Amino acid sequence: MSETKPPIIWLNVMIFTLTFLVAAIGAPVYAYLVGFDWQQGLMLLAAFTYCGMSITAGYHRLWSHKAYEANAVVRFIFAIGGAFALQNSILHWSSDHRIHHRHVDNNDVDPYSAKRGFFYSHIGWMLREYQSHRYTDYSNCRDLQKDKIVMWQHKYYVPLAIVTNFGIPLLFGLWHGDVWGALLLVGVVRLVLSHHTTFFINSLAHIWGEQPYTDKNTARDNGFLAFLTFGEGYHNYHHIFENDYRNGIRWWQFDPTKWLIRTCAWLGLASNLRTCPEDKIEKAKATMMLKRIQNRLNQGPDQSAMLHRVEAEYEVLIQKISEYYATKKQMLEARKKELREQYENLEFVQHYQEVKAKLEQQRRSWKLLTSQYA
Ligand SMILES: [Zn+2]
Ligand SMILES: [Zn+2]
Incomplete structure (x- = not known):
């Protein structure tokens, strides 16, 4: 040629x-x-x-x-x-x-x-x-x-x-x-x-x-x-x-x-410094990891049980990421607008802390599960 x-x-x-x-x-x-x-x-x-x-x-x-x-x-x-x-x-x-x-x-x-x-x-x-x-x-x-x-x-x-x-x-x-x-x-x-x-x-x-x-x-x-x-x-x-x-x-x-x-x-x-929303960044990283694991597990002998587990953990992680960043946004908006009642509302703050803790927990178990494929 x-x-x-x-x-x-x-x-x-x-x-x-x-x-x-x-x-x-x-x-x-x-x-x-x-x-x-x-x-x-x-x-x-x-x-x-x-x-x-x-x-x-x-x-x-x-x-x-x-x-x-x-x-x-x-x-x-x-x-x-x-x-x-x-x-x-x-x-x-x-x-x-x-x-x-x-x-x-x-x-x-x-x-x-x-x-x-x-x-x-x-x-x-x-x-x-x-x-x-x-x-x-x-x-x-x-x-x-x-x-x-x-x-x-x-x-x-x-x-x-x-x-x-x-x-x-x-x-x-x-x-x-x-x-x-x-x-x-x-x-x-x-x-x-x-x-x-x-x-x-x-x-x-x-x-x-x-x-x-x-x-x-x-x-x-x-x-x-x-x-x-x-x-x-x-x-x-x-x-x-x-x-x-x-x-x-x-x-x-x-x-x-x-x-x-x-x-x-x-x-x-x-x-006007532009940044990408943090949830998008974290999701992109998790999705790439999932894709890598899927490729790996699909090659070898039947690993469908492991694959299902990883996929399920991934779904939970994505959901927790969305939940956390949405709550964080609400929190920041409340603070900005000085919606004092909402911001100082103990239940709201507690809810935010809970959501945050759940995401952190899910991040840990995702990391543990996927570390062998990293
Ligand atoms: Zn460039
Ligand atoms: Zn380039």
Whole structure:
């Protein structure tokens, strides 16, 4: 089966190859011959963080998914950082990304479908004109076309990318006293690290990790990748609840992007942070576990008794989850509206505590029952 491949995009091939070679060979040689100091190291980290978070908090969660709203100053800072990260304009990136979510793993439509293999989803998709048919079609981003900062960045993307990628390292180098070292470390090494860690989300985060919420697509949760990508490694959760401003939903999960967004909201720079209702999250997880157990038990020798038991426990769990969160909602509403009589009504509070205790008990027995299949 021979399929003619689309033409190579030489500009991209050159950029990715040259920057990679300079970072992999040039930087260590320079480190050996001249050396880098802690100020340069710190600036590398700062610039890497600025690029990375402009993509995660800006391009990804703000613009692609509308998981929150941010004021113009924040949007401007992310727009500049996105050009510095050299990952195309906000408009183009978001358009690709919305298609990725909508048609995930569909080799014909998903721009970086993981089913086409690691190399393709990591970088290959940008090396040939696979997407040229829709380079100017941004119809899935009409909302973003109303954002003046998005359109300004799209129009001036190339000059902005050049100015940031040469200007920022150059200015730092002049201040610090080692221009070549700065261009190498803050310019090239930072760019390569920023590129490949982001690319890991399209490649590795669809290959390596757990699927606690859904197996309907290849996306995976991976704490190690979250560490490299400012929290984006919780990709299984993200693909099922894409409008949540968090990717790592537990307080202990490493998601600096979530912390940044929350800090911005606290400072009055961001608002309308969207989260998925907790009952939906818990139900998704239980349903995935049930599905996994059903698949397992259906394969081996007759296990119908065990299967029935698991299914029955699952039904009870789902019912208890619904009951608890509904009661909790009533409770919070009563508190908000200051329905003092209801809120202070002992019976109501007692009822809430009972419902809560029953759910906790059911969670425990579900965990015990399913732990051998986890
Ligand atoms: Zn994905
Ligand atoms: Zn996404």
